[in-house]
Amino acid sequence: MTLDPRIAAVTDRIIERSRAGRRRYLDLMAEQAERGVSRQRMSCGNFAHGFAAAEGDKERIRTVSGPNIGIVTAYNDMLSAHQPYYRYPEQMKVFAREAGATAQVAGGVPAMCDGVTQGQDGMNLSLFSRDTIALGTAVALSHGMFDGAALLGICDKIVPGLLIGALRFGHLPMLLVPGGPMPSGLPNKEKQRVRQLYAEGKVGRDELLASEAASYHSPGTCTFYGTANSNQMMMELMGLHVPNAAFVQPNTPLRQALTRAAVHRLAELSAGGQRSLAECVDERAIVNAVVGLLATGGSTNHAIHLPAIARAAGIILDWEDIDGLSGAVPLIARVYPNGSGDVNDFHYAGGIAVVARELLGAGLLHGDVVTAGAEDIAAYTRLPELDGDTLVWRDPGASRNQTMLRAVSDPFLPDGGLRLVAGNLGRATFKTSAVDPARWTVEAPARIFSDQNQVLAAFGAGELDRDVVVVVRFQGPRANGMPELHKLTPALGVLQDRGHRVALVTDGRMSGASGKVPAAIHLSPEALGGGPLSRLRNGDPVRLSAEQGVLEAVGVDLASRDPAPPPPPPAGTGRELFAMMRLAAGDAEHGASAMLELMDQDQAGATPADAMAAP
Template identity: 55%
Template sequence: MTTTSDAAEGPGRRLPTADLHPVVREVTERIRTRSADRRSGYLRQVREAATRHARGATRSGLGCANLAHGVAACGDADRSRLLTIGAAAEQAPANIAIVTSYNDMLSAHQPFADYPVTIKDAARRHGGVAQVAGGVPAMCDGITQGRAGMELSLFSRDVIAMSTAIALSHDMFDAALLLGVCDKIVPGLVMGGLAFGHLPTVLVPAGPMSSGLPNAEKSRIRRRHAAGEIGRDELLEAETRSYHSPGTCTFYGTANSNQLLMEVMGLHLPGASFVPPDTPLRQALTAAATRQALTNAREGTGAMADIVDERAVVNGVVALLATGGSTNHTMHLVAMAAAAGVDLNWDDFDDLSAVVPLLARIYPNGTADVNHFHAAGGTAVLIGALLGAGFLHPDVTTVVGKGLDDYRREPWLDGDRLAWRDGPAESTDREVLRGIDDPFAPDGGLRMLHGNLGRAVVKVSAVADTDRVITAPARVFDDQADLTSAFDAGELTGDLVAVVRYQGPRANGMPELHSLTPVLGVLRSRGQRVALVTDGRMSGASGAIPAAIHCTPEAAAGGPLALIRDGDTVTLDTRTGRLDVLTDLETRQPPATTSLDEATGAGRELFAAFRTAVGPADTGALVARSASGYTGMDSAAAGGVR
């Protein structure tokens, strides 16, 4: 790997890597074939941009007034460097764009407050310049759960992609550092960064908060509150002990799935994902990311378009499956891949899930959190195990060079010097992280369902064998609050399949329905057989209750969920991959619904055009046109039952 500390590193251990697993090879090849035209079109666009924007030529090509605007706020030394025009490309000082999702309301993004200072100082030490090119919005699904603001959440991903593009559009930059952690923020940054795929780009994380209230205890208290056994004060006290300091929430939801994927896909420095914030090692890694970006800019390596190809995308899917990660990535990975001209679909997830073993148990798929995962060996052990068994492509481009083998290593501080050493070969805690020889399950715990209710995703890594098949009468709700009210009124008795519809992208922006988890958990604890079917999301919150989510086509787009009535018998079968209603729906008409453009309040009226244009979940719920040729309208037209 390219050295990212001031002193040279010694060579790392080079462990055997097995031949690529045949299913991984087959899925990758069909993605490559399916994507050929889109990928070549994307790469042609990138090459044209690289030609126009040869390093240093961007600024030298600006008019004098344009360039003066770009350097007006710089200090004298930075201004002098940026005004160095006409020098040979290899001698011109490189300028790094910082795109940040900082705000001090989100615990995960609050640590980014001081990153620009660290990055600018590191850039100056190594002969470059860094400028904050722009900020992107960052909202928290944990705060907006069950609130109107949650209906903006999924759409914020495309807004972030657009904001990133705006930040990078000034023809001032030779490389980029993208600062983000949570749910839609990282996918949006990647999508926006890929629009400038000729730029060397490094994703820079912030790290998780320290472990708080044990997850099993947190879940128990939530269920007790849902059952009316304890009050709000006791619940709030437990929640604030769980979420208690700067840093990412420690459960394995979308935020921490993002971090793992960025590392396995080669967009982070090795071992950077789960180092805590506000520590010397975290600060050293941020400075090292800066130097790496400068090195890549000077050497003409590390372009984002070279890193994110079909092999990196498959590596991301494999890592997600091997750790039981967030189901949101059945959309986000599709969307990120599309931005690179790679056509990933749900069948690819399904086929890989059948062979990739589950190697991690992290809450909500276990009781441990990401800090326990990191302490057990974390990404170095996971990547080493998957490489050793042939489940990951080893021959990829990363931000530190060629090949994924560097990511078997972990960063450490030798005094004040940052270096990398061989990571542990095996997990130190087999209750949290295991090897290929003794997995928690032989498959990846993600199933694609299909039937006369459409297509859906179900996460089964935490579902008991006895709950893998649920057949029960439907209880139908058009709003999650109605389900909660029915529970409070004691109306949810007996076995049931809760159908919560009109929660898809076109209906209301596809909010997460995480607030339903305690309610459904209480019903299950009472001995009822319970499942959920919805065109909404559950994300990393998907746990012990079998939940068919992202149901496509959604009810608001004429999907069959709109035709279900109370009492219809529904079968959710994760063993055979079926999702069916045992009723003839042909003669039914969907109920009258509110116009999709009438949602107002909390800014929802500003997103009416998004709701009209958005595509279905199985093509990434995309709004903005991507380099793949997807558009919201094109995707919507393709979103029938398959």
């Protein structure tokens, strides 16, 4: 199928804009492949330290008898999604030996859960944990002991962080190895109903906790289609998993067979130095990830993560690119919170295999990308299963559930549902795919807050029981680390259900589970530092329109006003330790990363003082 000209035009624009940065990146990777740190170039003392404790594999590593795979793991047993990784390293070492390779745990990275920290002080660390994970990945791979790497991570900031760090070692072949979702628990509509009843004071904490515990109940990824599961979809369409490994449940024979296949594939690639990560993650792969995100109604957080991932590979992706692709890509999946079924239902219906087949067939994906997990992207149109003890991939057939997964010729919506809105308040992301089109335009007086708990207090006091644009400012990366404000969803949903025209405008994030309330999020420039949002006042009329791509304070001369004073810097719960990341963070459209901002400026020859002052 010929590539859709709209997809081609955006890809060409990204390639042209990225030409210089991509060339520098590829030159660095070529230099690292030729002269970088590796087992063959180490001194004997260095090398001996690297295999001293390699029980069972010491002689093979010492004599360089086959490739050595580095495992970077985000295991902990507090996160349901990462608890299954506990046994992976020992299993993977066995699988590596089967393929004539060895494996060592190169290092661990932190993995925090937004579900645990939502609305808590710890959420201020969440986005910057991505940079911390990237740095931890770099430390793990810096030893030079490895010919390839397996990255064990699933959730929100963890996959982007692993990938950003790994891309600085992009001369090596790599795969991500998923763990799979937990079985479905309490139906999502029932969970949503109880949350709204609690927001209205109609049920108590015991009822709410029972509902939540019935939803999040066992090892595996949470089953709603938020950032974690959007991560998994993107890794599939970038060719960085073995095909359709994303949504097979933990602790099953098929799950283990897919992990085994990933190790065998990685051993094959590492033995020949084939399909390096840098070769796989190019402009076409980034576009494929965006297309998949749009076609499935994925997480708004990736409007931040994808530009950051791209930047780590020398590629410049911006929100106009995402908006342009959104106009070309139809919405063909509705997975909770955009629909009633969860990712288990989605996978049973045909899942990513059907999505990949439909998008490829319509010319909406680059079919010529270099894939690590299989020979080509067409392999991702088939679902894995066990035929006895043999792992096979088969055609999924037509969608088994037309209410959640459809053909491109019969989409739920004609576009992908991530819109750029802009005006005198700045630039922001609006996710339309979960919002009733009748609510895509809201114009109402602003009510301004600097903390989501203030919003909930005003809601409880009845002060928001009207048409209102709720503005939550000083939530950007430089102000407090850009937390998600998902705690607001039930209260704003109640107001909307009462018949009011309601919208949210914020320089913070909403959630990978952004729901039915219209929201302009990730607003840039952020309020801290005199951004337009800091000059808005209570009662100012604000217009938000996805149809028109507009976000503006109507008839207001913002430039003539003084900015509102910001709250004090966050402290406690370790937040003060992240001051460097806050002070140096870039804007949301370019990835909201201090690490990448400083890296680019350092490579351009900026002084430390200049680099810290640049944003």
